[in-house]
Amino acid sequence: MRREHIEELVAEEVEKIIAGTALELVDVEYVRERNWYLRVFIDKQGGVDLEDCQAVSEKLSKILDEKDPISDNYLLEVSSPGLDRVLKKEKDFIRYQGRDVDIHFFKPHNGTKLLTAVLKGREGDVLTVSHDETEETLDMKDISQIRLHIDF
Structure with missing residues (x-):
């Protein structure tokens, strides 16, 4: 599966996970550095905390394990976009x-x-x-x- 398709699929799943919460999906990136990384950036008014990131990570990890859309080994990271966030949307x-x-x-x-x-x-x-x-x-x-x- 192409990188763009993986990012789109993951974005759709994250949107389902955070529906009805104060969280918003900022970005998804699937990149190769030394290893493959699947990074999900979430935010909310006042900023996200560790519990927000952990909850999304656990739910997303379970879905990705079930659907298994990514053939490569990768590391999943769910975090805040940071103070110097990229503007895209x-x-x-x-x-x-x-x-x-x-x-x-x-x-x-x-x-x-x-x-x-x-x-x-x-x-x-x-x-x-x-x-x-x-x-x-x-x-x-x-x-x-x-x-x-x-x-x-």
């Missing part, structure tokens, strides 16, 4: 409008591959941001990743 761009984001480009944009700007919004494939007192629109196809910016 439309609701992420609405929720974090007005916040600083780090925009990573595939190739240099105005001489840089990383831009920190204020998120103004996203409509389809167009991202609107402001930086240095200038509003700018960016094409999503040029962007590899958008994360919430964290000041240390």
Whole structure:
């Protein structure tokens, strides 16, 4: 089964598990690092705790053992997306409008591959941001990743 299909299948199962709870599915990724990892990121208002992650992990693990859709050996991780979460879904761009984001480009944009700007919004494939007192629109196809910016 292809990586994208695994992620879709797992996302569907997690949505069923968390239905009727305060939890939301943020993302699913199936990646190979040294080993294969199936990572599920969940969140809720006020943040998730260990019990939330454990409950989803146990239920999902049981379902995956029964359905056995993944032929490779993998490690299942269920966690919070973190403070510098990746923005992917439309609701992420609405929720974090007005916040600083780090925009990573595939190739240099105005001489840089990383831009920190204020998120103004996203409509389809167009991202609107402001930086240095200038509003700018960016094409999503040029962007590899958008994360919430964290000041240390």
